[in-house]
Amino acid sequence: MSSRVIDTSASASALDLKLYSVLREFNVYELNRLSKFVNSSYFNKNERLVRLFEQYESIIRNGAASTLTRGQAWSSATLDTTYNDQKFRKLCSDLLRLIEQFLVQEQFEKNPLHKADYLIQAINEKKLDALTTSSVRTARRLSDQYFFRPASYYYYQYAFERGIYGMNELEIDRSKVMNVEQIAQNLDTFYLAEKMRYYCYALVRQPLVDHEYDFLLMDEIISHIAKMGYDEIVPINFYYQIYLTQKEPENTVHYTRLKSLIHDYIDQLPNIEAKEVMDAAFNFCIRQINNGNKLYVKELFELYKESLRNELIYVNGILDPWNFRNIIVSGLRLGEYTWIDRFIHDYQDRIDIKHRSNAVSFNKANLYFYQKKYDQVMQLLQEVEYEDPSYNLNSKAMLIATYYELDEVEPLLSLLSSFAVYLRRGKSIPQQRKSHYQNLVRFVRMLVRTPIGDKAALKKLRKKVTDVEGMVNKSWLLDKIDELL
Template identity: 35%
Template sequence: MQNSKLINVISTFSTKEIRRFDEYLNSSYFNKNELVAKLYEFCRADYPKFRPSKTDRRDAFSYVFPNETFSEQKLRYVMTDLVKLLEDYLSLTQYEKKPIRQKQNLLRELSERNLNKYFQSSLDIAQSMRSKNTYRDAAYFYDQYALESESYIFQVRNFQRNNDESLQNSVENLDLFYLATKLRSCCELMNRKNVFADDYQILFLDEILVHLKNNEYNDFPAISIYYQILMTLVESDDESHFSLLKDLLNDNADKFSMDEARDMYAFAQNYCIKKINGGNTSYLNELFLMYKTLIEKEIIFLDNFLSPWHFKNIVYVSLRLHEVDWTESFIYEYKNKISPEYRDNAFTYNLASLHFHKKEYSKALKLLQNVDYTDNIYYHLDSKSLLLKTYFELEEVESLLSLIDAFRIFLRRNKLISDYQRSVYLNLVKFVKKALNIKLKSKSHEKIMQLREEIEKTKKVADLKWLLTKIDEMDKLAAA
């Protein structure tokens, strides 16, 4: 049963969820099939490991159907029934996470059963629960729309004439829900369109943008934030959209779940990165300040851990701004926030980056030589690039030539590397070797300028700024 849907679903359960599913399965209301309970009992015995030797189909069949000849079809029927119960349990779990939706369903039942004297008190409780929710996301407006709709339907059913307010509130909240949801989806689509050149047809987008341009939604951050995000994507040259987005995020991030706030900030970060890549280095400071905000508000942490990629990006940006002391404090203070499987490598690489920036090349080399980044292709590429630069700075010629050959082979053979990454790193390797040859042999101004011109024409080169700096240093030495 290894790799079956049954085992794959159960393996995601926490210990608490396993106990709860035990109760669920043993309830005659949900399950009346003893064979299903037996199969689950067999599977549960090896939770959470689920080793192949302990989840063999024939052993499972013998446990469920003792003294019977093995039948794949018979076992599959029981497995299907158990999976169905697991899926029903997952649906119930999701339903329990949404108490307002539970109240909406209760209100509908009370209304349909003509239990009128209980309807209003239940509606009041639901409204009170909703008002205590500090989030003002799209789900908030949907819940309000649904509650007002139930109130309106109840009033119509009971021939009450004061139903206009509920209907008006229902429609207004439906509009707010639609705009917030539509804008968020449009942001995702436009982002994909920009990254992957996909072509999407977005119905009513022009009409919505005209409406939002002529109407203010500052009191509804779920709309105003996504509107500004969308405008940074469709009018990226107009930097006022980013300025407004930044202020809106700083003022309203706490009105959304951590996950949604993280996604919102990701759009703003990507805008900064695009500007930086386009040559506008003033956005380095914008990105740095944004990272500091994300750390301070703990938005950047996912399941209480800091992504090794965020860790590296923060170090990279702060070093480009020469925030050396801040970077060093950050590396040591947040090392243990990195998830354990990436922690040592991420810490070592970023500490090496710090030493390299401080021109402490021997310290950087010692760190880079004692770590293996094969578990992460991006860290692997960056570490090899940093090692390449370190050897060049230390004039470790033999080690550098050996690394150039090994790195080139790795880049050409590794299938996990994208074509773009392969190209920019191969160009780095090529130009470092050419620079080394000039440094060791001719050192002529003409050859150095020819190399500089070739690099500038190529453009797609990893660590381009460092490479051009080295070329300029070589030219000064040649002229001396």
């Protein structure tokens, strides 16, 4: 005999729905604007959505209720005491669609170039000849108000000129010179800048992934930019210099030029694109450091401090955990222990909550390692969750160094063996990165097995370590060999 399933959905919480989780992300100013939007009869004619929104808004603003059941939310929104779960979910879905519409409107309002484009489109569509002159003037004014000069700026200039072309096509005078050159020039500039942007991203990312990026016509594009210059086009100028730093890293003139561009023009890029440029500069310095050029440790550290001051290192106010780590590593290599300790304390809350615990534990362990507080290193590494392969790899490398410093030979050899197996089986680890850790395992094992006092063997090992391309903790291992020579 089957038991009857009682429908309890009316008593279920209304605060575990996607609608509530979305609304909680809005700050007070955004809630104010959203409230006006939801209450606007132009955008919303459904009073039920207004009442449903007001319940959630009250809870978020004032903590008016610690609980809200779906039945309560339904009856307040619909004035109907008989709960219908299917209809309630539909109501929540409709409110979410309205919120999405609000987000679209918010983005539209942020960018005057959108307005300029759509104004011209509307004039053309309605054939409002009386507004043509004033609308073109307004569109140009809106365009001039836009301070930033990313690739998208030239797309909107292309769209604007295309709209002007549409207006001119209606004229009878066929002898008039049309603006097709301006259309083509802006389209070309947008294409070149955007293509270079993503090509540079691929170049920077290539060593980290097992994937060969393929971009159409890049040789022709690079050749064209080199020939034409484009010095006055900020995004193309930036991305071409990034390309040169990636392709010719031994020529430091390219980096000097990139740094000069950053100083003079970085404020002309929106935050996300400015951060991409800064990341490319960081990447160049890191590559130089990894190749043994220690002068770039100071360079990298100063770049990071500058990006913290002007907030170009953040994305939507969030500090990437790997930039957090790299700032700390560069500071530690310079002996800036007090600054780093304060930095971890002051900036940890800028890391996304999902990554914060791991980032803080791992990087505090790194600080303690440099301060030779090895017992605290091992304690903190136990707090790091190894679901992220990067933390697993970096923690293992730090633990290898810690065991060596503590002269814990048996645990060290055991770790080297298990880590070697992990690397060999780790199919998701890019091959180049894997080899960097495999070199660490191989050479630490050789050092441990080298007889004490065998200076000839140590010198031979030192040369091998020096000559190897790509190795984690290379400077540390060379220091350990030197201590024995």
